[in-house]
Amino acid sequence: MLFAEAPFQQVDLRNGSLRYFEDFIPEHQSLLEPLKTALDWYQGDVQLFGRHYKTPRLQCWYGDEAYTYSNVRLEPRTWADMLLPLKHAVEQGSGYRFNSMLGNWYQHGQHGMGFHADNEPELGQNPVVAMLTFGYARDLRFKHKNGQDQFTITPQSGSLLVMEGETQHYWRHGIAKSARQMGERISLTFRYILPPSKP
Ligand SMILES: [Mn+2]
Numbered sequence: 001m002l003f004a005e006a007p008f009q010q011v012d013l014r015n016g017s018l019r020y021f022e023d024f025i026p027e028h029q030s031l032l033e034p035l036k037t038a039l040d041w042y043q044g045d046v047q048l049f050g051r052h053y054k055t056p057r058l059q060c061w062y063g064d065e066a067y068t069y070s071n072v073r074l075e076p077r078t079w080a081d082m083l084l085p086l087k088h089a090v091e092q093g094s095g096y097r098f099n100s101m102l103g104n105w106y107q108h109g110q111h112g113m114g115f116h117a118d119n120e121p122e123l124g125q126n127p128v129v130a131m132l133t134f135g136y137a138r139d140l141r142f143k144h145k146n147g148q149d150q151f152t153i154t155p156q157s158g159s160l161l162v163m164e165g166e167t168q169h170y171w172r173h174g175i176a177k178s179a180r181q182m183g184e185r186i187s188l189t190f191r192y193i194l195p196p197s198k199p
Contacts, residue, residue, distance in 0.1 A: 006093055006160075013142070014149050016167030021093060021160040025086070025132060028158030032134045035186050038082050041105055046070035056177065057111040063100025065193040068120060083188070090130045090190050094162045098130065098190035106138060106175065109182040115143060115174035118163075122193050127168045130190040131161045136183035142173045155187075 011018040025031065039062075044055035047070065061067070061074045062083060068074070079087070083101060091097055104113065118129050133155040140161070142151040151171075155161050163173075 008160075011151070011153070013151060013167065013171065014144060015165075015170035016163070017165040018153070018167065019094070019160075019162040019164070020153065020155070021162075022156055023158055024093060024160035025089065025134075025158045028134050031082075032157075032184070032186060034082060035103075035134060035188075036105070036184075038080055039103055040077075040080070041103075044070075044072070046072060055113075057113060058105040058107070060103040060105075061101070062103075063191075063193060065099060065122070065195055067100060067102075067122060067191075067193050069102065070116075086132060086188060087190060090132065090160060093160055094128070094130045096128050096130065096162075096164075096192065098192050100191045100193045102189050102191065104187045104189070106136075106182075106185045106187075108184070109178035109180050112177035113175045115141075115172040117168045117172050118189075118191070119168045122196075123168075123191060124194050126165060127163075128192065129163045129168070131155065131163070132188040132190075133157055133159050133161070133185065134187075135185040138175050138182065138185050140173055140175055142171045144171055146170075 006021050008019045008021040039060045041058040041060050044059040062077050062079045137154045137156050
C-alpha cells in the first residue's frame, strides 16, 4: 500500500497548489464496504448563526487532538485499525505527517458539502489536507475568494488529492448536490492539528 514514488499531477492554482495522485490505493474497490462498516459514522450537526443543522452526508472523526469544525468540538478519538495503513500511505506519498482524519460518506447525489475552507486556527498557518477517495467520483469544485477563478477536479476512486500551500487562504471548496443518480463516495481527509499550547 506504499507509494512514496507514486506519480502525481501538480496543479498550480492562483494562490494555491494541489497534487493529485490518481492511482494511489490499488485495492480501493475492496475497501469501500469495510470503510462503511469499520468506521463510526454519524450524521453531523453544524451550528451556523446560532441554529443547528444536520449535515447532508455522514461523517466520522479520528484524531490525537481535539478539533473544532463548524463550531462543533470533536474530542480526541482512538484510530480505527484499518485507518492506520491508509494514514501511513498518505504520509509517505504526500511527505507530511497527520494526526487526524475527518471522513465523509456521500450516499447519493443529495449528499454534498457547502463551499468552505479548512482554515480553523488549530490547523496552523498553511493547512495541508490530504484526501483519499473511495467509490463514486464526485466533482470537487474550487472557487477563489476573488469571486472569479474556479477550478473543478473529479477525484477518482483510489486517488489521493493533497491541498497545500496557501490553498485554504484563498480558495473554498465544496461538493454540489445533484439530482442525478450517483453512487456512494467516501472521502478520508487527513489533517495535522496543532497540539494545544501549554499555559
Ligand atoms: Mn474541506
